[in-house]
Structure formats: structure tokens, C-alpha cells
Amino acid sequence: MKHYKKLILLSAVILSALNSCGDVPVEIDKDTYNPKIVVEGYLFPGQAANNIRISRNYGLGQNIELNELFIDDAQVTVTDVNTDQLYELSFNTLTMAYNYTGSDWTVQAGKSYRLDVAATIDGKNLVASSTTTVPESGFTVRQQDSFLGPIHYSEDLPANKKMQIVYDRSPSSDSYILSVVALDASLDTFIEGNIFGINKDRFDELNDSDELKFFNFLKHQYQWHQTQKGAGQSWLDVEYFSTWFYGPYRLILYAADENFTDYLLTHNMIQEMDGNLLEPKFHMEGDGIGVFGSAIADTVFVEVLR
Numbered sequence: 412m413k414h415y416k417k418l419i420l421l422s423a424v425i426l427s428a429l430n431s432c433g434d435v436p437v438e439i440d441k442d443t444y445n446p447k448i449v450v451e452g453y454l455f456p457g458q459a460a461n462n463i464r465i466s467r468n469y470g471l472g473q474n475i476e477l478n479e480l481f482i483d484d485a486q487v488t489v490t491d492v493n494t495d496q497l498y499e500l501s502f503n504t505l506t507m508a509y510n511y512t513g514s515d516w517t518v519q520a521g522k523s524y525r526l527d528v529a530a531t532i533d534g535k536n537l538v539a540s541s542t543t544t545v546p547e548s549g550f551t552v553r554q555q556d557s558f559l560g561p562i563h564y565s566e567d568l569p570a571n572k573k574m575q576i577v578y579d580r581s582p583s584s585d586s587y588i589l590s591v592v593a594l595d596a597s598l599d600t601f602i603e604g605n606i607f608g609i610n611k612d613r614f615d616e617l618n619d620s621d622e623l624k625f626f627n628f629l630k631h632q633y634q635w636h637q638t639q640k641g642a643g644q645s646w647l648d649v650e651y652f653s654t655w656f657y658g659p660y661r662l663i664l665y666a667a668d669e670n671f672t673d674y675l676l677t678h679n680m681i682q683e684m685d686g687n688l689l690e691p692k693f694h695m696e697g698d699g700i701g702v703f704g705s706a707i708a709d710t711v712f713v714e715v716l717r
Contacts, residue, residue: 444470446532448485448539450701452509453671455708456520456545459511460489460500467532468700481507485530491516492523492542518705520548521583526703539699543670545707549642550581550666552709557646561714564657565604574649574713581666581707582642588665588675588706589634589647595658596630602715606651629655635676654715663710670694671704678702 452463466481487500487509498516500509518524525542556577567573576589593600603610614622632653638645654660665671673692693700 448699452703454518454705461510463509482530488527490525537698539697541695541703543705545705546581546584546666550707551579553577559713561716563716577646584666585638585640586667586672587636588667590663591632591653592661593630593656596656600656600658657717660713665706665708667706674702
């Protein structure tokens with residue numbers, strides 16, 4: 412009996428890039444704009460709170476000032492909910508993100524942490540907060556039990572031979588996200604014999620901006636798998652629609668918390684077919700939007716050969 416229910420999302424970006432489909436027109440009142448604190452941050456066990464990006468939104472038609480997009484004077488703290496210990500983060504001008512610079516604290520698996528942000532945007536004093544519970548320890552990729560290739564795309568495809576990752580689950584996480592990044596992606600390494608029949612001429616039909624977006628989309632793929640909760644062993648296939656280039660790949664498997672998962676699955680789903688607008692699931696209180704999540708990560712490297 413299979414140990415998990417596997418759900419794989421193939422983004423509609425491929426379809427929109429290949430087909431010219433009309434968008435449903437939507438009228439938005441410019442007066443509905445409210446300034447918001449925009450959060451993008453993830454916690455990982457064994458690390459301090461790093462690379463927490465705090466930015467702002469803009470109203471429809473407003474000029475976006477890149478030098479004002481990221482907020483460098485916000486008050487940003489992370490609190491260990493289990494001990495009430497508060498850690499103040501500072502802004503790094505090189506990474507444009509907030510980090511904890513002390514050496515007396517790192518994130519621990521299974522614990523809960525609350526992010527609090529206070530910032531002034533358009534003359535308004537705003538506050539936002541979000542709490543994440545880091546998945547429990549126990550998750551790891553079992554490389555000795557996995558089939559990580561290399562594979563010859565054209566030869567192995569007819570036999571349906573796929574790379575497979577075997578992993579031990581985190582007892583508290585039922586959501587696993589696989590990031591697939593082609594490390595040597597170029598038009599020279601593009602797989603012309605891919606299962607969707609897309610050839611290099613497709614790139615020539617796009618303008619420069621759309622071509623770059625499409626190329627980056629193919630280079631950075633992901634798969635989402637929902638499993639059962641509880642300790643144990645599961646496996647997942649690296650699907651062929653995740654490999655668009657020959658060469659080396661970096662695969663990162665995340666055991667994700669609820670915040671991470673919900674944001675990943677809803678941040679692009681902002682409009683229904685009939686035009687009704689939807690809001691992604693943010694798990695954010697106060698004047699904030701975005702994501703503050705956590706995960707345990709493990710990395711492997713594989714190769715797709717000609």
C-alpha cells in the first residue's frame with residue numbers, strides 16, 4: 412500500500428507561454444489601496460533568523476521606487492514562543508534583509524517562533540506579526556536508498572525510468588516540497604526531445620522579457636507532495652516535467668510547515684475564471700502580507716545526460 416498521496420502541481424505558466432489566452436478584464440478602484448508591510452522569511456533548524464526581507468506594497472498606478480521598496484528602518488524581532496526570549500534583527504545593506512547577528516541563538520526543530528515587525532509606510536505606523544512552528548526533527552534524505560541517476564533523458568524516458576528520492580519523514584510534517592534547479596541551463600543544453608514537444612523555436616516567438624521569464628521558469632521547477640503525518644519512510648519521483656535541460660541539478664527537499672505550504676500553493680491563485688479576486692493565505696496578523704514560514708531542508712545533486 413502506498414504510504415502517501417502524491418499531488419504534483421504543474422504551473423499554468425507553461426500553458427500561458429504556449430497559448431495566447433485572453434485574460435478576464437477586472438476593474439480595480441485605485442482608492443482601495445492600503446499600505447502593507449510585506450514579509451518574506453523562512454526559518455531553518457541550526458541557523459539563526461537570516462534573510463528576512465521586509466518591503467512594502469504600492470497602489471495601482473503608483474511609481475515603484477526601487478530604492479524605497481525594501482524598508483531598512485523597521486523594528487524586526489523574533490520571539491521564541493516557548494521561552495518568551497526575544498531576539499532583535501538588524502538590517503544588512505548588502506543583502507537588503509534582516510538578520511540576527513548574535514551567536515547565542517539558533518532555530519530549533521519542533522519549536523514555535525513569532526515574527527513582529529513595526530514600520531512606517533506613507534506616514535502610517537503599521538505592525539504585523541506571524542507565528543511558525545518548525546517541523547520536528549527526523550527528516551532526512553536517504554541517499555543510499557534513493558535512485559539519483561545519472562539518467563540519459565532520451566534513453567530512459569520510454570522506459571519511464573525516473574530518479575527517485577527516498578526520505579525519512581518529519582513526525583509533524585505532511586507537506587514536502589522539492590526544488591529542482593538546473594545548474595547549467597542554457598539554450599545549448601535545452602532538451603529538445605522533452606515530453607511536451609517544445610523546441611528552441613518557441614523562445615524566438617517570445618519577446619525578450621517573456622523569453623527570460625519562460626527560461627527562468629523552466630530552470631527553476633518544483634513539485635509538491637502531501638504525505639501522511641508521523642515518522643516513517645516515503646519516496647517521490649523526480650518527474651520529467653521538472654528537467655528541461657541536460658547537465659547537473661541541485662535538488663532541495665523541504666519538510667515544510669503550514670505557513671510555507673499555504674503560501675506556496677496560493678500566492679499565484681489570485682483570480683478565479685469569472686474574474687473574482689482571491690487573496691493568498693498569508694497566516695499574517697495586523698498590517699502584513701507575505702510569508703513567515705519554516706522548514707527542514709536536505710540537498711542532493713543529480714545529473715541528466717544526453
